[in-house]
Amino acid sequence: MKLSILKLTPVQLLVLIYFSAILLSSILLFLPAAHRPGVEVSYLDALFTAATAITVTGLTVVNTAETYSTTGHVMLMVMLQFGGIGFMTLGTFLWMATGQRIGIMRRRMIMLDQNQLDLAGLVRLMRDILLISLLIEAVGALLLGLYFYFVLDYGSDAFLYGLFSSLSAFTNGGLDIFGNSLEDFSQDYFVQVVHMLLILGGVIGFPVLVEVKEWFASPNRKQFRFSLFTKLTVTTHFALIAISVIVFTALESQRFYSTMPWHEAFFYSLFNAITARSGGLATMDLNEYSLPSQLFLSFMMFIGASPSSVGGGIRTTTLAVVLLAIFCYARGQNHIRLFGRELMEEDVRKASVVFATGAIIVAVAVLVVMVEQPQHSMIKVVFEVCSAFGTTGLSLGLSPELSAAGKLTIIAIMFMGRIGILLLLFLIRKERPPASFHYPRERVIIG
Template sequence: MWNDWKSWIKRRSPAQVITAYYIVSVTISVMLLRLPGVHLPNVEVPFIDTVFTAVSAVSVTGLTVVNISETYSVFGYFVIMLIMQFGGIGIMALGTFFWLLLGKKIGLRSRRLIMVDHNQYALSGLVQLVKEIVKIIVVIEIIGTLILGFHFLKYYSTWEEAFLQALFASVSATTNGGLDITGASMIPYAGDYFVQFITIILITLGAIGFPVLIELKEFLFRRKWDLDVPYQFTLFTKLTTITYAGLLVFGTLIIILLEFQHFFRGMSWHESFFYAFFQSGTTRSGGLATMDVSEFTMPTLLVMSIMMFIGASPSSVGGGIRTTTFALNILFIWHFARGNKDIKVFRRELHHDDILKSLVITILAMIICFTSVVIMSITDKHLQLIEIIFEVCSAFGTTGLSMGITAELSNIGKIIIMVLMFVGRIGLTSFLYIIGGKTEKTNYHYPKERIIIG
């Protein structure tokens, strides 16, 4: 049995394995979410809405057609938390694993650390890697639960209630699941900056990418005799962290700028700042919100849409085109305009294949999202264009923010959003290989001929 599985997996491409994992997870999740006792008494959920909830939880998006706290029992909460763990951590582990395996190494140190043998398809390496990722994420979740739990004692009358809320909030934030059992996302904590700060940190630890966490752990727990040598972070870690931070700061500033005469009118500076900061941070992939985002004005909603489209770091619990893809696009356009085709950054050069891939992924993502918007403008005529654009970007970025229209979607609309959550979560690299099918290697060449471009 074990050997059968080993031999099956050996014959599959990474994209196939990740997709299979995703589909199996959704199927099991649907079954779990139909178990007796999962729903509150007298609550009926249509089958497509169960599937939608399962897809949303496995892809850790957080868009929902039902209100979790009014639909599911405490047992249901635990089922949902379990699904978010499998969706968030599982796909992150598989993605990192294949990336290592295909020889695109993070750096010798990290590889040694997670003990994946480059030259053989080591399932023991996979097991080891999954263990490492689960360990790091679960430790983060437990710390988050403890910090939030004690703090929540001032909101909830019993320890059980406070720690249940804290556990769900911590898991939802760390896996970037974006679901809530408060019934109104983070709005009850809109005035509690401590909770918001902890939540943003948890979201960031989930969305910054596993390789970054590994290197951070290495950096923080270095042995004494290593302290003399300056620690060398990988290019990936530098690039993704700076992009992540840049987007957070840019988003915060632009939201303040666009809303200080609108939504923030009459608010204190710290209220405005925290609203902007949290809503900027959550677009990376978190999906929790301290306000009803539909109260923002059009320009803010457009900027947030594009930030969700960019999404989180690769090998993380997030979606979208990914931070590195975005960074490479910007860097390359800048260099290309100056007549330079090599990108030099942090005393390293980027690989041409990676640049090409980032450009292709961005354009393909735009085509997919644009097509989705067009189709939904046919099937969901009752919605405004900005509501559709926001929802599509949110699903593709597996962010889970919404202008409040998810429950009103037509069945075709729901299916499109589910497909987008799937594509956004597994990432367009994997998606490309699925739609591309078998590689066609050809050995012949035709004469090259130049053509005029734009």
């Protein structure tokens, strides 16, 4: 058995680890100790919950607050942490703590897990990611715990609620133990702001957080140069949030927001704009939104988070590069230039492949679910599939109504969204020697 595992490529081994983590988690969540007294959960529902926790998605087929005991909630927190910051981050910490050597195989797995471009500096990156993540989660848990205890009078459970909420928000897990996500806090802007900052911290990308830390530590901040990745992903991320707020406000001003004061409507729009990146928590029943808003939300979830973050989807930089490529082609430009740099052709080609593959996966999944359960409306299916692919967790209430085949389809999409399109393609990719000859080239009509 050990010899067989050693023959696996780093990509295959990494996928196997996440798959095994889901199976192990499903067994743990199926145990009676994980449930409240008198509550029974089928293995398929336990598997779905395990998948949504490990992939930090947040789609659920059972009510987390009413179904799982304190033991179950602790299990879910461990699963969210594992899925959020990644196996290789925790693995690197354990290897360092036990004095084990981090060889080339493990470094390649780290590179794939965190979507890095080379092997240099990976161990230090993993250490920084873990320390930054734990610090942000601790601050969020303390703020929320104190607020729940002193202001909202949650009693002895206040800090459990604070810890779970902080961890779920930062890892963009989308799970809650309140019973209705954050709908009870639709008028509580302090809780919303803390959750939004935690979601942003998890979804903006670990390399961005590390560079921000290095900027703070730099003795000469004026001379510090952020990487092109940080500039592009931060610009794209906040541009998408701003556009989303404007679109939601425009679409719902005469509908859902028509009787609300401006600040209430603004916070609904802002929270949904941020949580659509991959957060999955909600301050409202999204069935209240109009069809255009639900479609727009679906597209935002399809885009997902930034690369090398806790979220899924095609990723923000993929969208940015594809749009820039379209713009440059329309202008007759052969190269994409931004922030004083020029993008490599390989990255442009990679972005196009990721975008197209993501669209195909979502389209096939929608078709499968619609064939299996034609009684559901198209928008509900599209919304749920995009939420699973973006590992977001927002829902129009379809997941609990899915058949066994529908649930398995959503589980598969959540898994693909978590490991990422590139890792999925690398899984089926074979190393081939350079071609020794080329066929004559011929052009085809495009478009």
